[in-house]
Structure formats: structure tokens, C-alpha cells
Amino acid sequence: MAGVVVLAGCTSGGGADGYESPPRSQASESAPAGPQTPLVPAKVPTETVDQFGKLKLTLHRPERRSDNDGELAIRAWVTYTRAYYNALATYVVDPELAKVATDDEFKQLRDYFADRKASQDRVGGELEITVRPRYSEDGTSLSGCMDQSGLRIVHANETLHPDPEVVKKPEVDLLPDLTRESGEWRVESFGDGGMSRISNFCAGGEWPH
Known part of the structure; x- marks a missing residue:
């Protein structure tokens, strides 16, 4: 389940729980089962800034990975994060979230968003997130730091x-x-x-401030 410190609410929308999003099965059926095709373009922005309602989200990511698989993993997480906070700030679920979350995670997110609906609060302010690849004998994974010092709760008023x-x-x-x-x-x-883990990525000094 996605971990987040703040509580954000939702209002009524197109879905049964107040959110607009496609059935999860459609996203699963449309995903190719074979090898993924080479990525284009060759370069990707290392910083994206989105304004979702009253939330300004800044995401930092590494330069485009030379290995296709590692790059796809980073893109999936970046897409997930942008869609996740878009939903918390605007009450609308980006259809891309259904494509980059696992079946179980997507179902839990739907429940989580529905629970937040009752609070009538949203996410606002500023949030800055940096993600970096981590290399080990087991392969490459991701780590990151979230600076939420500027994050705020937006009440119904x-x-x-x-x-x-x-x-x-x-x-x-x-x-x-x-x-x-x-x-x-x-x-x-x-x-x-x-x-859930003992980690100290933010204190490593590699994150923009």
C-alpha cells in the first residue's frame, strides 16, 4: 500500500467512489506480455514540475538509463507518483495509474482514495521528490528522498x-x-x-534542497 504522511480527501466524481478511472482489468489486458520495445525519445527530462490543484509537485530523476529495463522501471515509478499526487490534490485518478500499479496496489489505492473522500481534505502546498537508482549484487532498485516541508492540507473552504x-x-x-x-x-x-525499513537516504546529501 502506498505510504503517505498527509491525509487527503475526495469529492464526488465519475466513479462509484467519486473517482474517474478505468477498470483495472482493461489496463492489464492491454499490457504486452513479450519483450518491451526500445524507448523513444532517447533523452528524458531530469526534472518535471506539475501543478495539481493547489499542489506543486517537483520530481527529480536520473539521466536516461542506458539499459532499457532500468529506464522502464524509473518511468513506471515517476508516472505512478505523479498520478498518485494528482489524485490526492484534485480528486481525479489519472488513467495512467491503472497501468503502472499492480492489481493489488491499484485496488488498495481505490479504497484509500475512497476513505480520504470522507475527510473533505486535499493535498496542497509544495512537494519535492528525488529518485535515484541503487546498485547491488541483486540488481538495480530505486531509492529516494521526499521533502514534504512545504506540504499542506487543503480544507473544504x-x-x-x-x-x-x-x-x-x-x-x-x-x-x-x-x-x-x-x-x-x-x-x-x-x-x-x-x-517499514531502516534507511537514511535523505541524510546522504545527494538530494536537491
């Missing part, structure tokens, strides 16, 4: 307020979990390392 939990923990270590599903890289967990 559109006012922004600090989250006490964020104030206590302005930086969060990330260790995303990805796996293969239907021939594609899919995200199993957002990867809040501070919740």
Missing part, C-alpha cells in the same frame, strides 16, 4: 494548513517496490522507507 505529522517529519526516505506484472514494470508500493 480552500484554506491551507500545516499537517502536524509533516511538521514532525519534513523529509521522508523512499524505497519504492516494483515488480513485473503482465510483462510490464508495476509499482507495488510507493515506498515510505521511514515506515
